[in-house]
Amino acid sequence: MATGSDRLAGAGLVALSSIIFVYYSVWVILLPFIDSDHVIHNFFLSREYAVLLPLSAALVLLFFIGIFVTFIMWKSRSPKKKSE
Amino acid sequence: MTKLAEWLLALSVLGAAWVTLNFNLLGLDLPPPLQQLLWPLPVYLLVVFGCYSLATIGYRVATFNDCEDAARELQQQISEAKRDLALKGLKF
Numbered sequence: 820m821a822t823g824s825d826r827l828a829g830a831g832l833v834a835l836s837s838i839i840f841v842y843y844s845v846w847v848i849l850l851p852f853i854d855s856d857h858v859i860h861n862f863f864l865s866r867e868y869a870v871l872l873p874l875s876a877a878l879v880l881l882f883f884i885g886i887f888v889t890f891i892m893w894k895s896r897s898p899k900k901k902s903e
Numbered sequence: 904m905t906k907l908a909e910w911l912l913a914l915s916v917l918g919a920a921w922v923t924l925n926f927n928l929l930g931l932d933l934p935p936p937l938q939q940l941l942w943p944l945p946v947y948l949l950v951v952f953g954c955y956s957l958a959t960i961g962y963r964v965a966t967f968n969d970c971e972d973a974a975r976e977l978q979q980q981i982s983e984a985k986r987d988l989a990l991k992g993l994k995f
Contacts (some may be wrong), residue, residue, distance in 0.1 A: 836954040847943050
């Protein structure tokens with residue numbers, strides 16, 4: 820059996836992903852079918868951000884992954900050069 | 904057909920369908936809400952896939968099980984090996 824903190828972290832991840840899924844689904848799928856003067860539109864940013872935010876988040880993520888991989892490869896190569 | 908080719912085929916078919924509908928190449932008369940739904944759809948699918956992956960990781964972390972029988976068996980084998988090696992003169 821997983822420890823308490825593991826179970827807490829796993830439940831947190833599941834809850835986070837389901838919140839994002841529900842919010843984003845309402846934002847992208849449901850809002851076009853609701854009148855534009857309905858109150859629910861006050862809880863969401865305008866439609867362009869539904870695409871811009873995930874894409875910019877993905878770009879930032881790829882940027883940091885690239886930095887991480889570069890750093891790791893550079894770190895694992897430098898002692899070899901010293902020994903040569 | 905390899906798995907990669909299958910996925911590439913499915914993705915290109917979906918992408919072609921999306922491009923056809925989104926840029927209205929067939930001259931269809933889609934209602935405006937449907938058109939608004941259509942253009943962020945690839946990003947939406949990507950986000951849904953990310954959510955699914957995150958939820959899967961979370962679920963597996965939460966239900967990660969200990970293998971107590973395997974641990975006991977391994978401990979027993981370790982002690983057996985130690986006894987065997989001690990008989991042959993190895994000191995720990």
